[in-house]
Amino acid sequence: MFVDTARVYVKGGDGGNGIVSFRREKFVPEGGPAGGDGGNGGDVVLVVDEGLRTLLDFKYKRHFKAERGEYGKTSNKHGASAEDMYIKVPPGTVVTDADTLEYLGDLTEHGQKLVVARGGRGGRGNTRFATHQNKAPEIAEKGEPGQERNIQLELKVLADVGLVGFPSVGKSTLLASVSAARPKIGAYHFTTLTPNLGVVGVPDGRSFVMADLPGLIEGAHEGHGLGIQFLRHVERTRVIIHVIDMAGTEERDPYEDFLKINEEVKLYSEKLETRPMVVAANKMDLPGAEENLAEFRKKVGDQYKIYPISGVTGQGIPEFLYGVADTLDAAPPIETTLEEVEEVTERKVYRLEDDANKFWITRDNEMYVVNGEWIEKLVKMTNFEQYDSVKRFQKIMKDKGVDAALRKKGAEHGDTIAIGEYSFDFLDYVE
Structure with a gap:
């Protein structure tokens, strides 16, 4: 089962209580305060595990609470701090606060960590409250409560290139023909319900990760069909491969399909409109494909590279893979813009100062x-x-x-x- 969103409750551990204690030693009848501080509570930390591919684990466990710190001890001994709680997530996980929608982090690399709930600090023992006016205070703090919040986890598949197009245009067949991936293939719409990844090897030694994503329909940017689930994953791809059924096997116009899919991608995110794209003119082994391709080239012009291929027979596949690899080499990396970083930073600073x-x-x-x-x-x-x-x-x-x-x-x-x-x-x- 592929799960790409999850809502989870997390709570940092409470700090341990400080204690009230006094020195009770022989020949020291009026010993001073000796109550130790409590230990800090554990943090709740997300950590990337490259072996995970979905958020399925969070379907069965949605509450995570770190341990609290130990209480303070006599003789000015501090309680031990609790161990942090580590929760494994797959690479490509975006984390937000589910209640405030505050962006918390984007986890993409193996071993990367993100603290999502801070543990509370330990309460101070009475030694901390001694003053010249009160040398034997009978006061100690309880531990600070750990931070608690609901977080939203959203998985966006990490792939170099993503296959887009209407249902049943041959995306899964293409992925199976160029990689060792074995996606489910059927002669009906929405055979692909979840993303499939495959490592593609180019004859010259280069390689890249290709994602076969669920098919689009009109209105996908508004959530129609599998729209939002699909478009979420397109954001991660550096190059978009637009797969077209050039034979028009379902009596569809290849050029009209091309325009509709591009419009859906643009409406979902204007950033995707500038993402490098190549066109895979698929099903060239079927009747009518050559005539449709000639008409398609006239209408599209030189704006996109068009590769006539057949995922079934292998026609044109080597040239296609070389072209995709070249486009990928020239494509810029996907990074968070400076404006986005500044916007998040300003929002956090304002909130903290305002609540002080x-x-x-x-x-x-x-x-x-x-x-x-x-x-x-x-x-x-x-x-x-x-x-x-x-x-x-x-x-x-x-x-x-x-x-x-x-x-x-x-x-x-x-x-x-x-x-x-x-x-x-x-x-x-x-x-």
Whole structure:
């Protein structure tokens, strides 16, 4: 089964909790704080495995959660950090955030890695909170929650050249005749439902990877037929081979088919319009093909190289392979443009700066709800069973302007304030 898209939930490991501890040594009756920090949680990391060809594994497992870090220990010993979780994906996998549609990465080379969910840092032990005013603090942080998100994986087949054309024009037969690939071949539309890859050897020693892709129909760029599934894979090919049924075996006009397929490719992505293309005038062994080819050449002109071939008899195949290899040698590599990189970078930087100290307050009946990534994380990392931790939390709320914002919103002494999964009574002591 070929699977080329998957939606997956990933969560980095939570950081281990810091602890409250004091030195208890002989002849040291009032030892200082000795609580160690918790270990960091593990990251969730995607890694490219060239042995994989589909995203089939994600059909059966869609949730991945890294381990949390160990708790801090006494005698100022830190807890161990958790191991990262590695998830194998095939080359050609594009990763985006499924909820925000933020581009995360493009994995193309064996061994390439991408962190998709950061583990949380370990909470600080009470040693970290010692000051001149409070030399024996009874305060320790809980571990930071690991990052969690839904990610979208999209596989785009990596091939040097891709065969495009209407269904049943002979793409699979052509691939089988020039490589060791054995795609399913049948005398009906959409025999090819998934991409097939084959390594093609040219007589002069050159070689390239050819992809036989599902056939197109009109409206493919809008998802009709197998359109989007097909066009996704065309993006990766450096050279497009447009296969035409030059014999018109289904009473189709070869030139009209040529124009329609080119239009679908253009409507899907204007970048593909400038991609190098050669024309494989297939089925030249059938009646009517020579006459149709002459008419086709008149209408197309010298814009494209046209190779008369027959995938069944092998007619014209050597010349065709030399021509494709030459075109491939001259074709530029497919790379992300500088503009695209800058656009992604700017979006990420803006988001991070904007969220640094941002919070907002809403009403839920009689309850005031405080929202914000940093404040929700602070609540999760605060141990409310420790008096010093509660006092620290209250000070941060005041220093960050949360108390003042609640008053401005109308909150009064005794009202319920909700932050994340926690709720508090608002104590309005104005100094």
